[in-house]
Structures are given as structure tokens and as C-alpha cells.
Amino acid sequence: MLNLPKIVPVKGFRSRNPLVRLVLDLFSFEALFVLFLFAGRYKGDPRFAFFPIDPTLLFLVLSIAVGLVLLFQEKLYLPGAYVLGVWTVFVVYMWIGLIWTEGRSYGREKLFLTTVTNTWCLIAGALILANSRERVRRLMRLIVLFAMWLGVEALLAWAKQGFRGRLLINNGDSYLGFGRVCGMGAIIVCAFWATSSGVTFRRLVLLVLLAMFMMVLLIGGGRGPLISGVVPMLLIAIIGWKLTAAGRVRVMRMQIPILLALVALVGVIAYAITSPDVDLGALSTLARLKGVASGELVSNSDFRRSFNITAAFTWIPRAPIFGFGIGSWPILVHNVDIQDHPHNMILDIMFDFGLVGLAMVAALFWVCLKPVNVHRLRTDPLLLATAMLTINTLMNAMTSGDLQENRAVFLMLGLLLVRAAEDPDDVDEEDGEDFDEPEDDDRPWQDGEAEDLAEFRRLRPRIAEDFDGPTSTR
Numbered sequence: 448m449l450n451l452p453k454i455v456p457v458k459g460f461r462s463r464n465p466l467v468r469l470v471l472d473l474f475s476f477e478a479l480f481v482l483f484l485f486a487g488r489y490k491g492d493p494r495f496a497f498f499p500i501d502p503t504l505l506f507l508v509l510s511i512a513v514g515l516v517l518l519f520q521e522k523l524y525l526p527g528a529y530v531l532g533v534w535t536v537f538v539v540y541m542w543i544g545l546i547w548t549e550g551r552s553y554g555r556e557k558l559f560l561t562t563v564t565n566t567w568c569l570i571a572g573a574l575i576l577a578n579s580r581e582r583v584r585r586l587m588r589l590i591v592l593f594a595m596w597l598g599v600e601a602l603l604a605w606a607k608q609g610f611r612g613r614l615l616i617n618n619g620d621s622y623l624g625f626g627r628v629c630g631m632g633a634i635i636v637c638a639f640w641a642t643s644s645g646v647t648f649r650r651l652v653l654l655v656l657l658a659m660f661m662m663v664l665l666i667g668g669g670r671g672p673l674i675s676g677v678v679p680m681l682l683i684a685i686i687g688w689k690l691t692a693a694g695r696v697r698v699m700r701m702q703i704p705i706l707l708a709l710v711a712l713v714g715v716i717a718y719a720i721t722s723p724d725v726d727l728g729a730l731s732t733l734a735r736l737k738g739v740a741s742g743e744l745v746s747n748s749d750f751r752r753s754f755n756i757t758a759a760f761t762w763i764p765r766a767p768i769f770g771f772g773i774g775s776w777p778i779l780v781h782n783v784d785i786q787d788h789p790h791n792m793i794l795d796i797m798f799d800f801g802l803v804g805l806a807m808v809a810a811l812f813w814v815c816l817k818p819v820n821v822h823r824l825r826t827d828p829l830l831l832a833t834a835m836l837t838i839n840t841l842m843n844a845m846t847s848g849d850l851q852e853n854r855a856v857f858l859m860l861g862l863l864l865v866r867a868a869e870d871p872d873d874v875d876e877e878d879g880e881d882f883d884e885p886e887d888d889d890r891p892w893q894d895g896e897a898e899d900l901a902e903f904r905r906l907r908p909r910i911a912e913d914f915d916g917p918t919s920t921r
Contacts, residue, residue, distance in 0.1 A: 538561075565850070
């Protein structure tokens with residue numbers, strides 16, 4: 448290994464002071480990467496016009512430079528290397544597709560950006576971040592911090608508009624942009640709230656943040672961000688059930704409140720969009736959902752998505768095996784060479800790369816999902832949050848965005864390889880409070896059959912104590 452200086456936060460420096468940890472977070476590789484990943488959320492804002500070049504390019508270059516130092520100073524993380532190998536096969540196939548593609552300038556731009564940005568997101572997630580649990584925690588803290596800023600901007604814009612209408616913030620960032628980030632923030636705080644216990648200041652802060660993010664999703668106007676922010680939370684409800692060998696159903700500690708909260712939220716949304724007496728002017732997201740529930744195409748995006756689905760299913764059967772080549776959609780469908788796509792990741796891959804390309808991407812998903820199992824989801828808050836974020840980004844990718852614009856999907860796929868909590872090879876671990884795993888005696892989902900049964904017995908009503916044994920004496 449090269450004898451290069453360690454990237455801050457400095458290894459060995461530990462602090463339980465949240466302000467010190469915030470400073471360390473802001474001067475880290477993860478901060479550079481978050482600024483690259485979400486550059487589209489702020490680069491149109493005149494307050495950030497001081498950047499000498501496009502912030503996306505600036506922080507891409509800076510994060511790559513720092514990330515390469517990290518890769519050189521640490522051992523190769525083999526699970527991430529396997530994932531990168533699978534992705535490399537797909538990248539080579541994309542370049543070979545130039546032989547038969549109908550795409551021109553847009554196609555070549557899409558090929559270059561997909562090769563660079565999506566590959567870098569996969570490398571950062573699978574080789575750098577997943578190699579250290581502390582880095583994953585730091586990334587999630589920074590995503591929440593970024594979402595807090597966008598959430599406050601959205602709430603201020605909402606108040607300025609008289610608490611009505613769809614929102615536009617930071618001189619052009621629309622409801623899809625800030626809504627997706629706030630949806631990610633909601634998922635992270637929900638995962639860490641659910642996997643801790645007790646009445647603590649930390650859990651209260653997480654609950655307040657969750658309420659703020661959900662409010663932003665309800666008022667922003669983005670239907671996709673709201674749905675993709677709520678649905679992944681059902682994963683907590685799903686993994687909270689367990690059937691014992693004796694045929695009993697055991698429920699984990701946080702299963703009931705999460706399930707009740709989700710049912711209440713869905714119930715309120717259903718009532719609001721079906722009742723004619725509810726004024727949805729203040730909650731533009733629900734107002735747009737109500738239009739969908741009525742079966743009407745109420746906006747240009749509805750008409751565009753409907754047209755894209757029809758066109759995709761018309762064209763894909765004509766080249767089902769290898770596709771039409773990258774960037775062919777606008778040429779074939781609209782007869783113009785501009786940026787346009789089916790607004791659906793699967794249809795986009797099928798149109799450009801056919802079943803061969805789809806199989807390669809499916810292989811990438813399979814390799815990334817191999818380490819994920821129900822036991823780890825129950826006992827590892829970091830993996831649970833990452834799995835929920837993966838569902839979130841995939842759902843968003845099914846409704847909008849070009850392949851290179853859905854780079855968050857590839858980041859989350861890489862993060863699914865995060866080291867297990869008990870992995871002795873984990874590096875750069877730091878003690879702290881924010882978004883750290885709870886102590887073993889404070890976890891709502893305990894490891895092992897004996898601990899699960901003991902926890903279940905403690906939570907059951909006293910009247911059932913006599914039936915805990917394998918047989919009953921009554």
C-alpha cells in the first residue's frame with residue numbers, strides 16, 4: 448500500500464460532541480460525494496454562482512481524487528470488486544452497441560456520462576463506502592443534513608406562496624428534485640428511529656425530522672417522491688414478523704407503531720383524495736394524486752408518461768435481443784436528436800440494450816443483493832436503511848430520469864455490500880451517537896433465537912406466560 452496521508456476525519460480521533468462530528472462530516476470524502484450526487488438541487492441557485500465551474504463536474508473531480516487516495520491506502524474490498532467486474536461487462540456491451548445504435552450526439556453523451564458517473568457511484572458505494580460502516584453512517588448523516596436544508600427551503604417557499612400550489616425552490620429545483628432527497632431523508636431517520644428504543648432526545652429529534660420530511664412530501668407536488676418515500680417503510684413492517692417452529696407468530700418491538708403509523712398515513716391520504724369535502728389546495732401532492740385516482744390525465748407529465756409507455760411497448764418487440772443501441776429513443780420515436788427517454792429505467796434499458804443488457808443489469812442486482820437476508824435486516828440498522836433507500840431510488844427510477852440521471856440507484860446497490868457489524872476487518876470505526884447502531888441491550892430486534900424469544904416473552908401479556916413452554920400443563 449502507498450504511504451499516503453489519511454483522509455479526514457482523522458483515524459483515531461473520536462468525539463461524542465455532535466458539533467465536532469458535524470465539522471468532521473463536512474470535511475470528508477462523503478461530503479464531497481453528496482455535493483456531487485445532489486448538485487442538480489442547488490447549482491441553479493444564484494447564491495452558489497461563485498463556483499468556478501459546474502458543481503457537478505467540480506465535485507465529481509474532487510470526490511474521485513479523494514476517493515482514489517482512499518482506495519490506494521486501504522485493502523481491496525473483494526465484494527465490491529466482484530460487483531465492479533459485473534458492471535464492467537455491461538459497460539463494454541454499451542460501447543459495443545455503438546456499432547448498431549441510431550443515437551448520435553445525445554447517444555454518445557449518454558454513453559460517456561453513464562460510463563463515468565454511474566461507474567463512479569458504484570465504485571464509491573461498493574469499494575469505498577461499504578468497506579467502512581462509519582463511512583456509511585457519515586454518508587447517511589450528510590444526506591439527512593442536505594434534506595433538512597431542502598426541506599426548510601420548501602417550507603419557506605410554501606409559506607411565501609400562501610400555503611398553496613406546487614413548489615419551486617433554489618431558482619429552479621422542482622418538486623421531483625427536492626422531493627426525492629427529502630424522501631431519502633425520511634427513510635433514513637425512520638430506519639434509525641425504528642431500530643432504537645426508549646424515550647430519548649435522539650429519538651425525539653428523529654421523529655421531528657420524519658414529520659418535517661413527510662410534510663414536505665405532502666405539499667411539494669411530487670406524487671412519485673411521496674409514494675417511493677412511504678412504500679419502503681413497509682419493509683420494517685414486513686421483517687418484524689416471525690413464525691416460530693411451534694407455529695406462533697412473534698412480533699418485534701417496533702413492528703406495531705410503525706405499522707399503525709403507516710396505516711394511519713395511508714388512511715388519511717385515501718380519505719383526502721376520495722372525499723369531495725376536503726380542500727386539497729394546501730397539499731398539492733394529494734391534489735395531484737386525487738386526479739390520478741379519478742382516472743384523469745391532469746398534467747403534461749401524465750400525458751408524456753402515457754405516451755412513453757405506449758411507444759416503448761410498440762418499439763421494443765422490434766429489437767428485443769440487443770436493443771436499438773444507446774440514445775436511439777429520440778431519433779426513432781421523435782425523429783430528433785435531443786435528450787429524451789422512456790422515463791422508466793427498465794424500459795430505457797430494454798429499448799437501448801435489449802434482453803441482453805437487461806440480463807447484465809439483473810446480474811448486477813443479484814450480486815449486490817446476495818449479502819442481504821432477513822436476519823441482517825432485523826439486526827443491522829445500516830443495512831436496513833440502505834435496503835429501504837435502494838427500494839426508494841428504484842421506484843423513482845421507474846417514473847422518471849435517464850440512465851445516467853439515476854446514479855443514486857447504483858450508489859445504493861453498492862452500499863448493500865456494507866460490512867456486517869461484527870466484521871473484524873471493518874476499518875476507521877468511530878464512536879458516536881448520531882445514527883450509530885444501538886447497544887446490544889437496547890436493540891428492539893435482538894440477535895439469535897434465544898434473545899428473540901426472551902424479548903418476545905417480556906413483551907407479551909402476563910396471561911400468556913403459562914403457554915411459553917413447549918408443552919402446556921393445563
